[in-house]
Amino acid sequence: MQICRIEKIVSHSKLHKTFFFDLRMNAKPGQFIMLWIPGIDEIPMSLSYIGDKVGITVEKVGEATKALHEMKEGNKVGVRGPYGKGFEIVGKKALFVAGGTGIAPLFPLIKKYKGEKFVVLGAKTKDFLLFKNELEKLSHLYVSTDDGSYGYKGFASNLAKKIIEEEDFDIVYTCGPEPMMKKLLDLCLDKNIPMQASLERYMKCGVGICDSCAIDGYHVCKDGPVFSHEVLKRIKDFGRWKRNEAGKKLRI
Numbered sequence: 001m002q003i004c005r006i007e008k009i010v011s012h013s014k015l016h017k018t019f020f021f022d023l024r025m026n027a028k029p030g031q032f033i034m035l036w037i038p039g040i041d042e043i044p045m046s047l048s049y050i051g052d053k054v055g056i057t058v059e060k061v062g063e064a065t066k067a068l069h070e071m072k073e074g075n076k077v078g079v080r081g082p083y084g085k086g087f088e089i090v091g092k093k094a095l096f097v098a099g100g101t102g103i104a105p106l107f108p109l110i111k112k113y114k115g116e117k118f119v120v121l122g123a124k125t126k127d128f129l130l131f132k133n134e135l136e137k138l139s140h141l142y143v144s145t146d147d148g149s150y151g152y153k154g155f156a157s158n159l160a161k162k163i164i165e166e167e168d169f170d171i172v173y174t175c176g177p178e179p180m181m182k183k184l185l186d187l188c189l190d191k192n193i194p195m196q197a198s199l200e201r202y203m204k205c206g207v208g209i210c211d212s213c214a215i216d217g218y219h220v221c222k223d224g225p226v227f228s229h230e231v232l233k234r235i236k237d238f239g240r241w242k243r244n245e246a247g248k249k250l251r252i
């Protein structure tokens with residue numbers, strides 16, 4: 001583990017902040033770190049910035065993320081990684097579908113992808129649309145909000161379906177709530193479009209030892225978090241079941 005300093009904090013909304021660290025890291029978009037918040041917990045976080053600037057974009061959901069949100073520039077944290085399999089660059093025309101904080105691992109991929117880029121950025125409400133201004137410059141951007149406060153009213157997967165029916169894509173990349181990604185998988189299988197999705201499962205070790213992130217014989221930390229449609233169509237628990245910190249199976 002490397003101990004590093006929080007160099008800069010950018011606040012996006014009352015629930016979302018990006019933390020930049022004083023470290024350099026060679027990682028692939030979609031890879032994640034295990035972040036140690038001293039005295040609290042160690043949690044998995046996708047890299048939303050890679051290279052000279054290394055950063056993560058964090059939604060405040062529970063104890064560890066709340067403690068992180070309370071930290072200040074100059075405070076120290078521990079970082080292990082990068083871990084896992086990231087996204088593979090495919091083709092010349094891509095659709096990126098992000099639900100909520102799911103834009104975090106897609107953001108460096110969108111920057112890296114050299115072909116034509118269409119992005120669906122979905123969030124519960126307009127205040128939670130992350131990186132909207134940057135994405136407008138990088139891509140053909142479509143926005144959805146569940147409450148209709150900005151852009152298309154409804155789920156990102158429904159907006160993505162409309163775009164998939166109008167355009168021919170070489171690949172669909174997605175990260176967000178699992179029901180959204182499952183809908184996209186079914187659509188991509190139906191239309192014969194390759195897809196890659198970044199999954200979340202409860203993680204402890206992050207390196208394939210503890211089994212806490214197991215899903216139908218795969219370890220999300222090591223075999224993923226990014227899986228292709230070919231693997232996802234064989235994972236029966238995808239979009240249906242996850243495990244909590246005690247290993248108990250819960251319906252998604």
Ligand SMILES: Cc1cc2nc3c(=O)[nH]c(=O)nc-3n(C[C@H](O)[C@H](O)[C@H](O)COP(=O)(O)OP(=O)(O)OC[C@H]3O[C@@H](n4cnc5c(N)ncnc54)[C@H](O)[C@@H]3O)c2cc1C
Nearest residue numbers: 043044045046057058059062063064065104200201202203
């Ligand atoms: C590969 C990966 C990448 C992730 N990237 C991001 C990201 O870029 N930005 C972001 O905001 N969040 C990301 N997450 C989710 C993030 O790890 C959890 O929100 C965080 O661990 C919650 O910790 P907590 O103590 O604040 O919440 P808790 O009070 O512990 O729990 C709140 C919720 O988070 C889930 N959770 C708790 N601990 C973990 C864990 N170790 N692994 C997975 N889920 C957990 C719980 O099941 C619960 O539903 C990622 C998760 C994974 C697996």
Ligand code: FES
Nearest residue numbers: 206208210211221
């Ligand atoms: S987190 Fe331990 S095996 Fe994946």
